Amino acid sequence: MKVRPAQRSEAGELTELAMASKAHWGYDEAFLASCREELTLHPADIGRHRTTVVEEDGRVLGFTTLEGAPPRGALGMMFVAPDVIGRGIGRVLFEHTATEARRLGFVRLTIDADPNAEAFYLTMGAVRIGATPSGSIPGRVLPLLEVGLTSR
Template sequence: MSTNDARRISWIRRIRRAEPAEAGELESLQSRSSTHWGYPPGYFDWAGEARSIPAAYVRNNPVFVLEEDGKRLGFYAFTDEDGDLLLDKLFVDADEIGKGHGKLLWQHAVQTARELGRSELIVASDPNAAPFYAAMGAVQYATKPTAEPSWTLHMFRYTLSR
């Protein structure tokens, strides 16, 4: 066996459905991810429940985790927003940003949306992540104000090709 083969075998990366019992760990990962953009601890306190991830959220929505050797590297979640499929969350752990994990999660999310029979998905993005979604082919169509005047959601549409 070559050294490269041994390296490939030594780590296993997969995307799987999240379990409700992981909700707290996903919420922590989401918080760590936000530190990548320089948000200080507590910055998103104004967002209230929008930042929490209770077990019911994981149970009732398509939530998928990217893991390698049992370590959670990132996750994404869809919700229904007035009949639209909303990519409500896509987070990569702060230490893992820039390693291609976000793109891998995005590609999986697009495939999941297809499997759900959707022709389009909507993304509500942090302003710092907006360039990522644009690079993935999503088209920004609006910004939405939030309770924090200095922070707006960037809204994107992504049409699924068949």
């Protein structure tokens, strides 16, 4: 398994991975269609959002984005391919992103978590600090989490 910066040419592949990962939770087609714009990565987003991938044998298994400017930022996107969920890819991505954020001077990251992923983030040390409106579905709220980076 290799962790590396994403390449601009991978934007479409990462968008499709995000959509497949979101679909893993059983959301219907209408819901997924509503999320597509928010889950779409464009080539220009790759560097600006500090996009990192985990790959194995040339296949991208998951990715994260680290957004904002120190000292406070956001774990903007984190998705793992459905067929490798449970193999520790999420942990590798999360820990790598937290380490990189710390190196860049971030002290806190917020996470607008899918409700199905909240337990994972809590296990990784995040705490729930409230709720935030979905960027895709009017009236839907998401768990708002925060992870401190100074004590790791």
